[in-house]
Amino acid sequence: MNPYREAILLTPGPLTTSLRTKLAMLRDWGSWDSDFIAITARVRKSLLDVVHGHDSHVVVPLQGSGTFSVEAAVATVVPRDGHVLVLDNGAYCKRAAKLSTLMGRRTTIAAFDEAAAVCPEALSKQLEQDPTITHVVMIHCETGAGVLNPLQAVADVCQRHGKGLIVDAMSSFAALEIDARSIHFDALIAASGKCLEGVPGMGFVFIRKQILPSCEGNNTSLAMDLYDQYQYMEKTGQWRFTPPTHVMVALAEAIAQFEEEGGQPARLARYQNNYQTLTNGMGELGFKVFLDSAIQAPIIVTFHAPGSPRYEFKKFYETAKKNGFILYPGKLTQIETFRVGCIGAIGQVEMKQAVHAIQLTLQDMGIPTGAP
Numbered sequence: 001m002n003p004y005r006e007a008i009l010l011t012p013g014p015l016t017t018s019l020r021t022k023l024a025m026l027r028d029w030g031s032w033d034s035d036f037i038a039i040t041a042r043v044r045k046s047l048l049d050v051v052h053g054h055d056s057h058v059v060v061p062l063q064g065s066g067t068f069s070v071e072a073a074v075a076t077v078v079p080r081d082g083h084v085l086v087l088d089n090g091a092y093c094k095r096a097a098k099l100s101t102l103m104g105r106r107t108t109i110a111a112f113d114e115a116a117a118v119c120p121e122a123l124s125k126q127l128e129q130d131p132t133i134t135h136v137v138m139i140h141c142e143t144g145a146g147v148l149n150p151l152q153a154v155a156d157v158c159q160r161h162g163k164g165l166i167v168d169a170m171s172s173f174a175a176l177e178i179d180a181r182s183i184h185f186d187a188l189i190a191a192s193g194k195c196l197e198g199v200p201g202m203g204f205v206f207i208r209k210q211i212l213p214s215c216e217g218n219n220t221s222l223a224m225d226l227y228d229q230y231q232y233m234e235k236t237g238q239w240r241f242t243p244p245t246h247v248m249v250a251l252a253e254a255i256a257q258f259e260e261e262g263g264q265p266a267r268l269a270r271y272q273n274n275y276q277t278l279t280n281g282m283g284e285l286g287f288k289v290f291l292d293s294a295i296q297a298p299i300i301v302t303f304h305a306p307g308s309p310r311y312e313f314k315k316f317y318e319t320a321k322k323n324g325f326i327l328y329p330g331k332l333t334q335i336e337t338f339r340v341g342c343i344g345a346i347g348q349v350e351m352k353q354a355v356h357a358i359q360l361t362l363q364d365m366g367i368p369t370g371a372p
């Protein structure tokens with residue numbers, strides 16, 4: 001282990017946060033104190049700024065990891081007799097389909113290749129064939145393989161067919177452009193510990209103002225009801241149940257840095273640079289990227305495992321960790337891969353160091369090349 005620096009997380013959340021964000025957590029806050037209420041209000045305003053959603057949407061924060069908010073969004077927005085179509089091209093899509101089923105919603109899966117983006121034309125056909133479908137769930141960036149799905153085109157198809165759209169934008173929000181003025185969605189979900197570079201512990205859901213009244217009474221959970229959470233927050237400024245105070249103040253500090261950096265375009269530019277630095281460097285070591293670059297989001301990259309018989313992920317992971325970098329296992333069912341994140345409070349220097357650390361890791365393991 002490097003005695004001078006903690007290992008850098010090349011994972012898609014939790015990720016490496018800045019010292020300033022970490023330091024924000026060194027204080028205790030009363031949940032209904034006016035100072036904390038003001039922080040909640042400021043964060044909610046900033047989140048709406050990111051998607052230009054002040055006219056069209058409200059934002060409702062919720063305790064828990066990102067999945068809690070996806071589950072809460074489906075259970076709050078979809079009526080109990082609704083019919084959800086999940087566009088499935090990876091692990092997070094399958095998770096969304098599972099939680100929709102467990103929430104008691106009739107759920108249909110539209111299966112796509114995990115090495116391709118979901119297809120808006122196929123969606124359009126399916127919506128024509130099955131008029132009972134009321135809502136579509138899509139994942140913006142499928143973190144499983146790293147695919148960028150066509151949000152605008154899917155949203156346009158849903159709007160044309162009069163269907164509600166629920167978007168899991170967990171790993172894209174604040175990095176990729178999402179403009180609520182041109183993209184029509186009923187709900188969009190993200191979380192504190194991804195591209196905003198906060199710490200994990202809370203999610204938030206943008207809900208279209210027009211559908212809010214229809215959300216009352218849909219949810220069969222007390223703690224996960226976003227309609228109740230919203231009503232309570234509007235009335236009191238407070239969270240309904242104990243808020244994750246430290247996560248929240250860290251997020252406020254992370255958002256301040258996000259805004260100082262130049263907001264979403266600046267964040268995307270930094271991540272694109274991280275992505276280019278990573279893939280160029282890994283390419284020189286012989287590694288091969290799994291996805292076609294045309295559908296690759298600059299968020300997380302799936303690489304084929306090296307073909308050498310000496311390769312074993314656990315050893316690779318442990319050695320890379322000793323060299324200062326935390327990698328991520330692959331999430332594909334058929335082939336051996338591993339993933340490297342491009343997000344977090346890191347830049348080109350750290351990405352170059354990461355490539356060097358992986359080169360040392362190959363040497364340590366006696367693997368001559370990263371080629372599959």
Ligand SMILES: *Cc1c(COP(=O)(O)O)cnc(C)c1O
Nearest residue numbers: 065066067092141143168170171
């Ligand atoms: C991170 C992530 C989630 C949430 O996962 P948690 O483990 O619950 O934080 C959901 N969807 C996508 C696409 C993600 O990247």
